[in-house]
Amino acid sequence: MNTNTGDDKSFLNRLSSIVEANLSDEHFGVTELADKLRMNRSSVHRKLKSITNKSVSEFIREIRLQKAKGLLEEGSDNVSEVAYNVGFGSPSYFSKCFHDYFGYPPGEAKNHTKTESDPIELTEEGKTTKTFKQPSRMILVVIAITVLLGAYLVYQKLSGNPSEKSVIVLPFKNLSSEESTQYFADGITEDILTQLAKISDLQVVSRTSSEQFRETALSSPEIAGKMNVNFILEGSIRRQNDNVRISVQFIDARHDRHLWSENYDRQLADIFAIQSDIAKNVAKQLQTILSPEEIKQIEKLHPKNAEAYDKYLMGQYLCLKRDSISIRKGIEYFNQALEIDSTYTLAYSGLADGYYALSFTGYIDRKIGYARAYEMAEKALDMDSTLAEAYAVLGIVSKFGYWKWEEARKYFEKAIEVDPNCMVAHLYYCSFLDIVGEPDKAFEQVNRAIELEPYYHMTFRMKGIILCDEKRYEESNEALKRSYELNKESYYNYSRIFLNYLALNDEAAALEKLRELFALRPEYLEYKNDITPLYESSGINSVLKMFLDARLELGNEDDHFLIPILATKLGMQNEALTYLEKACAEKTRDIPRMIRKPELEVLYSNPRFVALVDTMNLSPYFQKLSE
Incomplete structure (x- = not known):
């Protein structure tokens, strides 16, 4: 009303x-x-x-x-x-x-x-109140291609060293006249990559790292040299009415030689026949090359229904965009997939990730959203106990949603046990270890995440956060600079580097970084020219006060960690504690990690801060930190 x-x-x-x-x-x-x-x-x-x-x-x-x-x-x-x-x-x-x-x-x-x-609303039952246009019905060729390519890759290089069996799957090109089919091309790329990664004898470059080559002009040898791989898999998709052509090429990238290629020209309705035909052609190689467990891991991803798979691909494509509207639409498609096939495990896993993402960022009621994410992850694991991503969601919800720390640890360790190459599990776990004060283990996990995703800005950002929390400010700056090289719009990095320079007593460098931040964000642009006059007339505290006022005026949760830090540095401890208490009551984003910031150590003995720590069930870990 x-x-x-x-x-x-x-x-x-x-x-x-x-x-x-x-x-x-x-x-x-x-x-x-x-x-x-x-x-x-x-x-x-x-x-x-x-x-x-x-x-x-x-x-x-x-x-x-x-x-x-x-x-x-x-x-x-x-x-x-x-x-x-x-x-x-x-x-x-x-x-x-x-x-x-x-x-x-x-x-x-x-x-x-x-x-x-228009946005959709989430009710207590987790239902959405709006539906969206459904995409055209697409085919399920991806499974067949993956099986054939996986068998071929292992077969061709079986006699080589494991390190030689490295491959990057480049984003498949959408050659259709309709741009709306891009989700299908991206879905095929993602599924082939995921399924090849199930083969223990292969080293497969992550999707995030391969994404940088979507529109590349680099040659195959140049890509191979940059990514340290020997083989490249590339492909394209073209659709006209009910006819689909999927073309794939497998390349010896070091020598720029095409080893194998295939065109699949089929009718959309022939999907299951296609799977059967390809399975027969490669069955012998699969039996001799892949272990029974690897065969099971590949085949378990096969959906029962092509239309459900199509909905899932669209949901996955939208959720990977990571903005709230796209995630909401992605959730709609996952639900549509489950209406068609209620046993579709990956759709439940997609829902778990989508609800977590919306809850963490505050785009839906956190209490409802976290509960829904947890429920969907449990449903996925009830059907398939080997989904590392689902265990990771249980861990992150236990961490940020329920503040059940040892339960979160159990889920992260299980995720890594199930799939040691699950980058998101290592990333979530290193954040957990940073919060509970286990820096050595945190660095092990974040370095492994970087190894798995060397071109993902969040892995370097997380390393910068951990280094900052350990007061290794110069090293933190190096990691954060690498993060914003990979994502120029990650404004957090500029803010944190600004604070790191202040901790290093380098006010000139801090002010320069603040000018860069204000120049980048239109919301701050009008303050940019005030920085130097304020500093010259009244010192650094006047700049901090101006930054705090500007940040409060912004009104959203972006860089929300700045508010209590700036207030504390200005001697406004009551205001800082009031903000932290409000954030704790609302479970604002990563409030447990926020209170670990070195700038807030002056608050540690304050009874209000002690109560906050106790509310988040972190007292045992903070006692260990103080020792």
Whole structure:
């Protein structure tokens, strides 16, 4: 029910009119809006927050994005022109904001109706209140190709050393006229990679690492040299009506020689016949090369129903985007897959991951979401006790959702026992070990995650966090710099490096990093030119106060760890503790890891902080840390 008063609506209309009148001015922000209203910034922020629960920056950005959507649907301007017309100085940043807000890139605006980008709601029973358009029914060729390629790869290199049997699966190209089939091409790539990884004799490069070569101009030998592999598997998909062609090539990358290739031309309805034909052709090789357990691991991924598999692929494709709207849509498709085949294990595992991701980021009620994630992971494991990813979800929910630390440890260790190459299990486990004060083990786990995913920004970010918590600030900075080299939009890294430089008493380097952060984030851009004058006139504390005020005005959970840290550094211990208590009550993101920050050690003896630690069941571990 809308409870806004007439005055509130009038205020919002006035704000909207002013923003729209200055839409193309990329420098029009909170300060300029406040000046137009003849109010101070804090008053504007408080009033808008009380009405909409949004910050002023969010309000302005949403008006820009809604206007952009309308312009794109009209089709008179291209994406870059629209970006500039609605006040985004960077088309790439505009594209990111547009996708985060609407759930699809701006180039696809004409293909989406308004209802397709509306959010869905999660009820206590975990049901969603909205359905989405279903994708076209696609085929299940991936399983057949995987079996044949796995057998061929092991067979061809059986006499070599294990280290020679290394392969990268490049993203399959979608040659169809319809871009909407990209999910199918990506799904085939992911499943082939996953199934090849089940063969113990092979070394398979991770999906995240191979993704960097999606549009590469590098030659096969260059890719092999960069990734330290001997073989490349590449492919393409083309569909016209009910006809599908899947082409695959297996390449000796070091010598740039094609070893094997195959084209599969089939009707969509022939999927199970295709599987049967290929199985017969490779059965002998499978029996002589693969162990019975490896055969079981590969075959267990076969779905019973091609349509259910199609829904699963779309769900997987959407959830990998990692923004809230895409994950919500992905959950819809996983549920559709289960409506078709209620025994589809991987769909339950996908639901577990999706609900965890939405809960952790606060996009759904955390209590409901974590419970749903846990339930779906348990269902998946009831059907297949060898799903490492499902054990990892149980561990991460036990850690952040329920604060059951030793139970979380048990699940992480089980995940790694089931699949020592499960990167996400190592990543989640190293975070756990950092929180409970076992740094040596944490470094072992994060280094293993980096070994498995050397081009994933989160592995280096996590290493930087652990190094920071151990007060190894220079090493932390090196890891965090590598993280933002891999993902320029990971703003956390800039904030944490800024604080690390302060801990190293290098204020000049800290201020330079803060300028970089403010230049990158439009929400902070208006403060960028205030940094030097404030520092020169009043010192570092005035800059910290300005940063804290700007961060509070932002109003979301991004870089939320900054609030108690900046408040503590400014001597505002009560305010820091109040924020931590609120975050604890709401189970805000990674609050247990937040309280491990070195900057908060001054609070450790405060009774309010002790109570927080006890609430999160961390008292035994903090006692060990204090010793």
